[in-house]
Amino acid sequence: MKGLIAIWLYSAIRPRFGAGPLTAIITGIAVWALVLPVPMIGLLPMRFLSLQFAATWSILALVPIVTGTLVGAWLHQD
Numbered sequence: 863m864k865g866l867i868a869i870w871l872y873s874a875i876r877p878r879f880g881a882g883p884l885t886a887i888i889t890g891i892a893v894w895a896l897v898l899p900v901p902m903i904g905l906l907p908m909r910f911l912s913l914q915f916a917a918t919w920s921i922l923a924l925v926p927i928v929t930g931t932l933v934g935a936w937l938h939q940d
Contacts, residue, residue, distance in 0.1 A: 868893045868931040869938055881939075883932060890931035891924070898923050 872889040879885040902916040911919075 864893060864897055864927060865930050865934060867897070868927065869934040872931060872935050873938065881935075883935070886932045886935035887928055889935070890928035893931065894920075894924050894927045898927075 868889055871893060872886055875889060876885060879888065899920045902911065902920050905911055906913060906916060
């Protein structure tokens with residue numbers, strides 16, 4: 863689901879930012895920020911997760927989301 867959201871967002875911002883890897887990286891970071899750290903912050907008061915675990919999980923998830931967005935953007939050519 864995150865991949866579909868990332869490619870949809872890439873398609874939406876591509877006319878303004880132009881096609882290319884920089885646009886895909888910006889998109890990947892935006893999707894990452896919306897789907898990982900924000901929900902993790904919301905779970906912290908319930909004490910399901912420690913702060914260290916939430917931070918580590920969020921940071922480590924940045925790499926596959928940005929990489930997947932780059933691959934999806936590469937496949938999404940007109």
